[in-house]
Amino acid sequence: MAEIGIFVGTVYGNALLVAEEAQTLLQEKGHQVALFEDPALTDWQAYQDKIALVVTSTTGQGDLPDSIAPLFHEIKQQLGYQPGLRYGVIALGDSSYDHFCGAGRQFDALLQEQGAQRLAEVLTIDAAEYPEPEVVSQPWLESWSALI
Numbered sequence: 001m002a003e004i005g006i007f008v009g010t011v012y013g014n015a016l017l018v019a020e021e022a023q024t025l026l027q028e029k030g031h032q033v034a035l036f037e038d039p040a041l042t043d044w045q046a047y048q049d050k051i052a053l054v055v056t057s058t059t060g061q062g063d064l065p066d067s068i069a070p071l072f073h074e075i076k077q078q079l080g081y082q083p084g085l086r087y088g089v090i091a092l093g094d095s096s097y098d099h100f101c102g103a104g105r106q107f108d109a110l111l112q113e114q115g116a117q118r119l120a121e122v123l124t125i126d127a128a129e130y131p132e133p134e135v136v137s138q139p140w141l142e143s144w145s146a147l148i
Contacts, residue, residue, distance in 0.1 A: 001030040002148045005047035007039040009056030009068025009103060014127070015092050018137045019055040022090070025141050031148070038067050041074040049084040051119075051148060054107045058093040062102020076110055085116040088144050090137055094127045101125075119147045 091104020
C-alpha cells in the first residue's frame with residue numbers, strides 16, 4: 001500500500017475536519033498516512049517520491065491560510081521539478097467570493113508547473129452549497145484512493 005502525506009491549510013477547522021476524515025478512510029484502505037497541520041518543507045520532502053494530498057481552505061482574496069502558506073512559498077522557491085510526486089488537492093471555498101477555492105487552485109497550478117502527477121481532478125467544495133464538506137469529500141476520496 002502507499003505512503004500518503006496529508007498537508008492541511010485551515011482557518012476555521014473545516015479543512016482539518018476533511019483531512020482527518022481522509023486520513024481515517026485512507027488508513028482503513030491499508031495506506032500509511034501522516035497528517036501535517038502546520039506542514040514544513042522537510043515534511044513535504046519526505047513525500048516527494050510518494051503521495052501528497054493537499055487539503056486547504058481559502059482565505060481573503062483567494063489566499064492560502066497561514067498554516068500552509070509558508071510551505072507553498074518554500075516549495076515554489078526551493079524545490080522546482082518534482083516528477084516523482086503523485087498528488088491530489090481538495091480545495092474548500094465559498095463561491096460568493098471572486099477567487100473561489102483560490103488556495104487549492106494555486107497549489108495545483110504550482111505542482112503542475114513542477115511536473116508532479118495529479119491523480120484526479122481537483123475537488124472544489126463550495127461552503128455556500130455544502131456546509132458539511134465531508135459529504136462531498138468522502139465519495140471523491142473513495143475514487144481517488146482507487147487511483148493510488
